[in-house]
Amino acid sequence: MNVAVMGYGTVGSGVVEIINTKHSYIKERTSEEDLEVKYILDLRDFPGDPNEGKFTKDFNDILNDDSVKIVAEAMGGVNPAFDFTAKCLAAGKHVVTSNKELVSTRGSELLAIAKEHNVNYMFEASVGGGIPLIRPLIFCLAGNEVQSINGILNGTTNFILTKMIYENLTFEEALKIAQDNGYAEKDPTADVEGIDACRKISILSSLASNSWIDPEKVHTEGITHITLEDVAYAGNCECVIKLISTMEKLDDGRYYIVVSPAIVSKESQLAAIDGVFNGALVSGDNVGDVVFYGQGAGKLATASAVVGDIVDCANHDANRRKIGWNEENKDLVADYREVPNRYYIRLKVEDPDLAQNEIRSSFGDIYLLARSGAFNTELAFLTSEFTENEVREKIDGLTSAKLKSFIRVARC
Amino acid sequence: MNVAVMGYGTVGSGVVEIINTKHSYIKERTSEEDLEVKYILDLRDFPGDPNEGKFTKDFNDILNDDSVKIVAEAMGGVNPAFDFTAKCLAAGKHVVTSNKELVSTRGSELLAIAKEHNVNYMFEASVGGGIPLIRPLIFCLAGNEVQSINGILNGTTNFILTKMIYENLTFEEALKIAQDNGYAEKDPTADVEGIDACRKISILSSLASNSWIDPEKVHTEGITHITLEDVAYAGNCECVIKLISTMEKLDDGRYYIVVSPAIVSKESQLAAIDGVFNGALVSGDNVGDVVFYGQGAGKLATASAVVGDIVDCANHDANRRKIGWNEENKDLVADYREVPNRYYIRLKVEDPDLAQNEIRSSFGDIYLLARSGAFNTELAFLTSEFTENEVREKIDGLTSAKLKSFIRVARC
Numbered sequence: 032m033n034v035a036v037m038g039y040g041t042v043g044s045g046v047v048e049i050i051n052t053k054h055s056y057i058k059e060r061t062s063e064e065d066l067e068v069k070y071i072l073d074l075r076d077f078p079g080d081p082n083e084g085k086f087t088k089d090f091n092d093i094l095n096d097d098s099v100k101i102v103a104e105a106m107g108g109v110n111p112a113f114d115f116t117a118k119c120l121a122a123g124k125h126v127v128t129s130n131k132e133l134v135s136t137r138g139s140e141l142l143a144i145a146k147e148h149n150v151n152y153m154f155e156a157s158v159g160g161g162i163p164l165i166r167p168l169i170f171c172l173a174g175n176e177v178q179s180i181n182g183i184l185n186g187t188t189n190f191i192l193t194k195m196i197y198e199n200l201t202f203e204e205a206l207k208i209a210q211d212n213g214y215a216e217k218d219p220t221a222d223v224e225g226i227d228a229c230r231k232i233s234i235l236s237s238l239a240s241n242s243w244i245d246p247e248k249v250h251t252e253g254i255t256h257i258t259l260e261d262v263a264y265a266g267n268c269e270c271v272i273k274l275i276s277t278m279e280k281l282d283d284g285r286y287y288i289v290v291s292p293a294i295v296s297k298e299s300q301l302a303a304i305d306g307v308f309n310g311a312l313v314s315g316d317n318v319g320d321v322v323f324y325g326q327g328a329g330k331l332a333t334a335s336a337v338v339g340d341i342v343d344c345a346n347h348d349a350n351r352r353k354i355g356w357n358e359e360n361k362d363l364v365a366d367y368r369e370v371p372n373r374y375y376i377r378l379k380v381e382d383p384d385l386a387q388n389e390i391r392s393s394f395g396d397i398y399l400l401a402r403s404g405a406f407n408t409e410l411a412f413l414t415s416e417f418t419e420n421e422v423r424e425k426i427d428g429l430t431s432a433k434l435k436s437f438i439r440v441a442r443c
Numbered sequence: 444m445n446v447a448v449m450g451y452g453t454v455g456s457g458v459v460e461i462i463n464t465k466h467s468y469i470k471e472r473t474s475e476e477d478l479e480v481k482y483i484l485d486l487r488d489f490p491g492d493p494n495e496g497k498f499t500k501d502f503n504d505i506l507n508d509d510s511v512k513i514v515a516e517a518m519g520g521v522n523p524a525f526d527f528t529a530k531c532l533a534a535g536k537h538v539v540t541s542n543k544e545l546v547s548t549r550g551s552e553l554l555a556i557a558k559e560h561n562v563n564y565m566f567e568a569s570v571g572g573g574i575p576l577i578r579p580l581i582f583c584l585a586g587n588e589v590q591s592i593n594g595i596l597n598g599t600t601n602f603i604l605t606k607m608i609y610e611n612l613t614f615e616e617a618l619k620i621a622q623d624n625g626y627a628e629k630d631p632t633a634d635v636e637g638i639d640a641c642r643k644i645s646i647l648s649s650l651a652s653n654s655w656i657d658p659e660k661v662h663t664e665g666i667t668h669i670t671l672e673d674v675a676y677a678g679n680c681e682c683v684i685k686l687i688s689t690m691e692k693l694d695d696g697r698y699y700i701v702v703s704p705a706i707v708s709k710e711s712q713l714a715a716i717d718g719v720f721n722g723a724l725v726s727g728d729n730v731g732d733v734v735f736y737g738q739g740a741g742k743l744a745t746a747s748a749v750v751g752d753i754v755d756c757a758n759h760d761a762n763r764r765k766i767g768w769n770e771e772n773k774d775l776v777a778d779y780r781e782v783p784n785r786y787y788i789r790l791k792v793e794d795p796d797l798a799q800n801e802i803r804s805s806f807g808d809i810y811l812l813a814r815s816g817a818f819n820t821e822l823a824f825l826t827s828e829f830t831e832n833e834v835r836e837k838i839d840g841l842t843s844a845k846l847k848s849f850i851r852v853a854r855c
Binding site: 045049167175176303320321327329335338339342343349350 | 572575584737744761
């Protein structure tokens with residue numbers, strides 16, 4: 032069975048490498064189907080590459096070759112990936128992908144085309160890299176209503192925060208090391224601003240809620256404003272700061288979906304997931320808490336998930352899998368500012384006693400935090416539960432203090 | 444679509460409960476398929492049960508009703524579960540099960556019948572209760588050669604060991620609490636002797652190696668001989684004792700498969716999986732380490748995995764899934780006594796100095812352990828790597844010491 036790989040970057044070249052090297056292993060597991068990479072689509076030249084005869088710059092070579100049954104899209108971005116994917120699906124080819132931007136923004140359209148043409152559009156590699164998450168969520172946990180998902184879904188930010196927590200490096204220093212080690216791009220915006228994590232929690236939320244969750248609707252904050260002061264205060268209350276992607280079903284049936292840095296108790300099952308590791312804590316109403324974690328990202332790890340989807344398609348060529356979600360329900364995502372939560376707040380004050388009095392009279396019970404080396408003009412504390420609208424109003428009303436830092440307390 | 448449930452014990456009644464209560468939730472996710480429990484097979488009477496009209500004592504009611512497309516077998520044991528399952532599959536009904544004894548011992552035959560009749564025989568609930576493990580292993584990780592699986596696959600023994608470690612209770616005291624809390628059967632043999640874990644690692648190993656692993660070939664030891672002295676020595680070298688089910692692919696292509704108590708470093712990702720929790724650490728050659736864990740067992744958790752399989756069958760009625768393994772390769776399981784490992788050894792000695800000299804001259808480098816309150820006639824240490832045949836010979840050759848305890852060091 033012939034496979035085409037679109038995009039010969041990190042993931043795409045990993046897919047080709049695994050199919051080439053695991054040939055007999057895969058064959059044994061696919062009812063003797065012989066998986067062969069027939070085309071590699073990339074506009075660049077790769078002189079001397081062992082797959083040299085397979086490169087093409089013309090998408091139509093793939094589209095018009097009926098012997099190509101499965102296409103792995105590893106181009107990234109929405110254009111031309113959307114167009115190419117749509118055409119392949121409409122031509123009766125299965126498409127598998129690691130492209131979270133495309134799946135999260137225009138997956139609904141592609142899933143509809145796949146359904147119409149009785150082929151698969153699979154995207155296990157789009158969330159958690161090689162860590163199994165999509166199939167477990169939609170197939171294994173189908174006997175559950177998913178109550179919540181809390182995940183560390185971006186390895187770059189987790190690496191940076193881990194360096195800040197355990198090596199006392201600033202955000203900038205840690206980012207530099209991540210870049211030097213290939214864990215962060217030269218332009219790290221999509222990672223450090225939470226955009227990548229937002230796409231991933233949108234995909235998981237779409238599957239769990241069975242309704243497309245537009246990433247635009249997901250409140251997203253990055254980690255660029257996290258300071259070592261915040262890390263120290265968190266540490267002194269047995270917590271760590273992580274970039275947490277949260278989806279939680281509220282009592283009214285709507286969903287609270289937020290990506291932001293969060294104060295995570297060291298007791299939490301996510302607290303120990305450090306470095307470039309990814310992980311997710313899924314709560315089902317019958318199964319309780321289930322945790323999945325691993326290194327996940329990286330060339331061969333992510334590529335192995337793409338190959339897993341390819342093998343599934345090859346094994347079940349005529350057997351379309353029901354993966355996907357219904358159209359968007361525009362009322363499904365709750366306004367995050369109206370959902371009660373606890374918060375970490377750090378303030379600059381002139382008169383500590385005066386400020387404490389004002390804070391207590393406004394916030395009621397607070398949990399005051401300490402760190403060594405702090406001036407007494409710095410005040411940090413955890414609040415009780417308020418909506419964000421309430422807490423922002425309280426902060427704005429303070430006359431004796433100025434906001435320096437504001438971080439959600441994790442809901443896991 | 445009609446479902447029959449065979450066996451109305453803990454898991455079977457949970458399956459009926461979930462299908463009844465999650466009716467509309469499941470319907471929304473199954474292309475509007477209406478799942479209905481039509482029959483419940485049990486020889487017992489359940490007067491006053493809300494499902495009263497559905498009970499039957501005659502298996503033929505299910506077998507001969509063509510409207511029953513999916514059968515959940517939750518009877519346990521091999522007979523008559525094998526016979527009933529075989530007949531249902533041959534009649535073109537999908538069968539899903541939590542019955543690890545049946546799957547591990549006679550699954551090969553049932554999978555062949557399922558294949559012949561183009562139906563599914565699914566068993567996600569047979570390992571790890573509700574924790575997704577089977578689909579992740581065979582579908583998501585299909586782009587990997589699985590190098591090893593190390594699992595805590597039995598909640599009862601993990602509960603008992605956790606009580607011994609953190610509450611200093613003896614095995615007998617901890618077992619009593621497990622029984623009082625419903626975590627252990629009145630006859631706890633299958634759990635505490637490792638038989639249940641052996642069935643589960645046999646299933647996972649059969650899937651990973653793509654060849655039936657007969658549970659009879661898996662060396663299995665229970666935890667009844669673990670003492671608080673052993674727990675204390677382990678604690679003093681930053682380790683815990685867990686019942687670990689191990690499968691590891693050796694360099695010669697054979698598999699080392701053992702269920703036994705093991706000394707696990709607190710650094711290991713399995714060390715913190717406590718109480719009735721289950722977990723597995725799977726290593727793939729591309730994805731690296733992936734960990735799955737959760738409470739897993741319990742009525743609704745396990746039942747939710749059975750329902751997940753039912754929903755999968757309903758969603759893909761005509762679409763058989765390729766789940767299973769090839770026939771047994773009788774040379775695949777290595778003799779565990781010939782595979783090098785490290786060991787914990789506790790000895791009773793008369794003369795400590797004399798014994799230490801003899802031990803060092805026989806074992807070479809050892810790592811001596813301590814515990815508070817030990818008499819100096821007790822010696823405990825960790826060895827370097829030896830095959831078990833070698834280490835047993837060394838122990839037998841000691842003239843100044845008598846073996847009190849022997850525990851493998853975990854390979855994870």
